[in-house]
Amino acid sequence: MLNLAIDNLGDVRVFRCAGRITIEGVDGLLNAAITQPHIRTTVFDLKEISTIDAAGLGILVALRLWAKATGTEFKLMNLTPDVEKMLELTKLRSAFKVCSVQEMVELMCRAAERSSLETVLVDQKPPAEVPMRPSLLIV
Numbered sequence: 001m002l003n004l005a006i007d008n009l010g011d012v013r014v015f016r017c018a019g020r021i022t023i024e025g026v027d028g029l030l031n032a033a034i035t036q037p038h039i040r041t042t043v044f045d046l047k048e049i050s051t052i053d054a055a056g057l058g059i060l061v062a063l064r065l066w067a068k069a070t071g072t073e074f075k076l077m078n079l080t081p082d083v084e085k086m087l088e089l090t091k092l093r094s095a096f097k098v099c100s101v102q103e104m105v106e107l108m109c110r111a112a113e114r115s116s117l118e119t120v121l122v123d124q125k126p127p128a129e130v131p132m133r134p135s136l137l138i139v
Contacts, residue, residue, distance in 0.1 A: 001024070017029070061095070
């Protein structure tokens with residue numbers, strides 16, 4: 001069974017995967033990824049993946065192709081030894097970008113900067129005119 005948690009870091013989505021990426025869970029994984037709005041970067045954190053089968057590898061390849069077609073950056077992170085071994089055996093390791101810890105920190109910082117910038121821009125809007133109702137007037 002595949003468990004999935006999605007962290008929204010501005011225009012970055014981190015999909016924290018746990019369990020098994022097998023034929024039983026690939027549809028949910030695909031739907032979760034492609035239905036996210038306004039994504040610039042997609043990162044799949046695989047540190048808690050115990051097993052990946054051919055269907056799981058196939059869905060990662062399909063997600064990589066979707067990302068390329070939509071202009072989304074696609075990365076894997078925290079490859080377990082079993083996942084790394086499967087990628088090596090199938091000659092897919094070079095097909096994926098693997099996010100380092102430093103890159104992840106940079107992504108989080110960029111998301112935080114954008115978030116604070118958006119907050120500043122929202123705070124700088126002039127206050128809307130609020131009509132005073134007689135019942136709200138304090139004399």
